[in-house]
Amino acid sequence: MLKLLRQSLHRTLIVGLFLTLGAAAQAQQVLRITAIPDESPTELARKAEPLVKYLEAKLGMKVEFTPVTDYAAAVETLINHKVDLAWFGGFTFVQASVRSGGKVIPLVQREEDERFKSVFITADPTIKTLADLKGKDVSFGAQSSTSGHLMPRSVLLGAGLDPDKDFKRVAYSGAHDATIAAVAAGKVQAGALNISVWEKFVAEKKVDTDKVRVFFTTPAYYDYNWSVSAAMPEALRNKLAQAFLALDKSTPEGKQILELQRATRFVPTKPENYKNIEAAARSAGLL
Known part of the structure; x- marks a missing residue:
């Protein structure tokens, strides 16, 4: 009898483990994105729609755009893993990096953001x-x-x-x-x-x-970027970056997305690009 109970419990644990792993795998099939609300909600939604469809096709997974009420909420949702990808300004990236202890990675920026x-x-x-x-x-x-x-x-x-x-x-x-x-x-x-x-x-x-x-x-400075948490698997991170870098104005889809994003093209970026933004924030007493 005791043996049967042990076998039953073992089977239950195995089934539970598979269900948990299955749920986790299912959860990973959705990429959640957000953006700082630097324009009206209707404009942000208009800009997001074709980008969401493009990323779904490139990544082979569902993509959801989640609007936030203010800049601070955009920072918090990424560092608390409520979203996977965020459109930040240079300062919000710095805030997210500082708040997360350097656990936020800037993936790409528009070419225009090198001299904003x-x-x-x-x-x-x-x-x-x-x-x-x-x-x-x-x-x-x-x-x-x-x-x-x-x-x-x-x-x-x-x-x-x-x-x-x-x-x-x-x-x-x-x-x-x-x-x-x-x-x-x-x-x-x-x-x-x-x-x-x-x-x-x-x-x-x-x-x-x-x-x-x-x-x-003003003089030029580095600004906006798309950032992810360092917890994102490297393979997905690379696939995501390549999707942005592949956007090309010579295609109808690329032209629509880039024009809505007010971008010539996307280019790789790195944390060091935002050191001057961090210095300016500290000097102004905003960080």
Whole structure:
């Protein structure tokens, strides 16, 4: 009787083990991705849709896009393994790297991210230089935004302007398109944002450039990337990187995805590219 009970328990444990392994294998058939909400939710969803379909075909697995409410949530979801792949700005990558103890790996970036820039815009004819921002209401994007806050703040500090002391009011719009809207509506006298979003709005005639204009452009810096957790199996990591590197504007699919991502092409990247971003964040007291 005891022998039969032992055999039954052994079989139960084996079945349970196979069920557990089966469930784990099934769970690995879904790649979960997210992105910092640097634009409106509808725009992020529009950009994600063709990329999701492309990655599903390249990886042979289901891909799901999971939106997040803010930049901090994008960092937390990756380092807590709630998503597998995240679109970060340079600063959010640095935050994720620091928070995870270096366990976040930047895979690829757009070619444009090797020399990214921010712009300061205004509809106020009296504002012509950064010094003219003294005593004004100025909007940044999200507080954890590289191009919408950190690098513009770093440039201002380098020019001898402390936003928290020299501006009448510092606002945070939450996203680049919202900064443009705030300046255009006269809610603030100036704003700082991602040059790529500004150029997109100009090209699509979503902003009246007779009223709203760029009056300062920052020096270039490294910015956005697609990052993964170091826990991701190397084979999947390499397959994922190759999928991005294979995107080509000469194909209809590649053209659609790259244009939505505002990219010429994707290129490999590495943690060292973001050392200057980390230094700027520490210098500005944001890290």
